[in-house]
Amino acid sequence: MMMGKRITLNKGDNDLVSVDQYLGIRYAEAPLGDSRFRMVSVQDPKWSGTQNYTAFGAACMQPVRTTSTNMPAWTRQDILTMQTYVQTRSEDCLFLNIYSPVSRGPCNDGRRESAGGWGGVGHD
Numbered sequence: 001m002m003m004g005k006r007i008t009l010n011k012g013d014n015d016l017v018s019v020d021q022y023l024g025i026r027y028a029e030a031p032l033g034d035s036r037f038r039m040v041s042v043q044d045p046k047w048s049g050t051q052n053y054t055a056f057g058a059a060c061m062q063p064v065r066t067t068s069t070n071m072p073a074w075t076r077q078d079i080l081t082m083q084t085y086v087q088t089r090s091e092d093c094l095f096l097n098i099y100s101p102v103s104r105g106p107c108n109d110g111r112r113e114s115a116g117g118w119g120g121v122g123h124d
Contacts, residue, residue: 001050006102022098024057030092040094057095058088 004022028040035041064083067076 003050003052003054004098005054018102020100020102022053022100023095024055025053025096025098026057026094027096028094030094032091036091056088056097058090058093060093061089061091 002022002025004020006018007021008018026043028042029035031038031040065079067079071079
């Protein structure tokens with residue numbers, strides 16, 4: 001079972017709809033130690049119970065620009081927006097974020113949701 005959140009995409013466009021959001025789903029083993037520069041090992045999703053997928057996984061290591069007052073406002077805003085998504089960085093960063101259109105079924109906020117097979121998220 002997967003637990004995510006139902007969110008409404010909002011950018012001032014009335015055509016945007018609600019989606020089910022599942023964040024931080026691990027898709028491969030962490031590339032650490034002896035595995036660092038090798039092909040990743042895809043993980044078989046064998047879990048029991050309900051998995052909480054309501055928070056982003058770590059972002060991959062990368063330089064993050066800082067802002068300055070002599071930058072154009074739009075550049076500063078882009079950098080500040082990006083910084084919110086890369087607060088936690090790690091070499092252990094092989095996670096997926098899935099946004100699934102709401103087509104049927106109840107909202108799964110805090111409730112159980114079944115996976116429609118690996119690689120897809122479905123409703124009961």
